[in-house]
Amino acid sequence: MLIGELAERAGTSTRTLRYYEAHGLVRPRRSANGYRVYDEAELRVVREIRALLDVGFGLDDVRPFVACLRAGNASGDVCPDSVLVLRRKLAEVDDYLDRLTAVRQQLRTQLTHAIAHREETCPRKRQSAP
Amino acid sequence: MLIGELAERAGTSTRTLRYYEAHGLVRPRRSANGYRVYDEAELRVVREIRALLDVGFGLDDVRPFVACLRAGNASGDVCPDSVLVLRRKLAEVDDYLDRLTAVRQQLRTQLTHAIAHREETCPRKRQSAP
């Protein structure tokens, strides 16, 4: 399988696959003419990467999952390193949820205040800006 | 008040103030020697900007609040344009909260699964990477 086919099957771009390779996440063989050649297993790897990135992981966070898959496991999350990352990410998400919730509360308060003390003086729309 | 003093009083840097000015958020006068001169009101403006950025607003979102303050209002959020932004931001935050909550749920599920099917095969630590 060449890079174009893998890209299409994984629902991504060739640029992306080369980027992953540059960061050590994917390791294709090379054919005689220098083309990248991937085997079927890489498709699952790339899909794992994409799924994790979509969830908000960084490339570094993804590495243990790829290694786990490549070690022959059915899914990438059953290895100790992956579990560590999962725990850490869960904690990060929890933190972020807390902060976002606080922000939401502040926004609601501010909205209430703003509507109560509505428009004392209003700025006029400017027509152009140099 | 010169830029250094304002920066210190607002708890930020001169670079930041020049950046805000470049984006039309702050408008100092100039003294004879070309130095930026700010009056007391700008301190409140800068603090408003900082507060909103901290909450996750972008510079563009902040503009209406600055205009509102500059129009003579006690707080920057009482003008119609500010209220529009507040509503939009609140909606954005709600959206984000939903997605983050979904992600959190997925992480928990994945963790549970991972711990159940623990370590069938484990990748060995690599010692170096070229």
Add this chain to the structure above:
DNA sequence: CCTTGCCTTGACGCTGACGACAAGGTTTAG
């Protein structure tokens, strides 16, 4: 005069995950 400490503009760096080109090699089909 010289140093210190302000100030000025200008321009590059950073983070992350790529998109978008450029300039060229390879293979296949017509």
Add this chain to the structure above:
DNA sequence: CTAAACCTTGTCGTCAGCGTCAAGGCAAGG
């Protein structure tokens, strides 16, 4: 012979909000 459709490496651009020099002007004190 040539066009089409792959592939290669390399480099710059993107978004945001600044940090961090660089090179120099201005004001005041010893």
